[in-house]
Amino acid sequence: MPDRPHAASDLSPICLAARAHVDIRAPNFGIREYVEFGTEASNQVFSYDMSVKEGMFHVGDSARPVVGFDADAAAKYPYN
Template sequence: MNDFFLNLCANNFGIQEFIGFGNKKMEQVFSHPLSFKDGYIFLEDKPGLGVDYNETIADNYKYKRSYLPVTRLEDGTLWNW
């Protein structure tokens, strides 16, 4: 979110890539004041970074450790996932 606010302050800003906020769990834990219209992002005009974190709901989703696939062979050469 803070990248959106930083971009609003930069007069030479052009394009901001944005994938989205993930899934419904993410939307429950993090509230965001974004609105989209005609390819533009609109932010609320209030102090802060624009993200509220709900600790009570976040406690329902415990961290599960996971690993990315190994991208190197045993001899150290790079390999596709």
């Protein structure tokens, strides 16, 4: 059965980065469903080099998933 191009990409950049890097290494990968994320709060907490340009998803120049995490920014948004 072919790979299903679904992941928890709308939950965090970490989930998306991990799955996108698996996808680009799979020779039988076809298409990814992408649910855009990036609220003001999440963009303060996470930094990443992933983008959509002309309908194509780009994972950046790193050979591995790279997502920065700012613990001080995250502390502003405690879990309830």
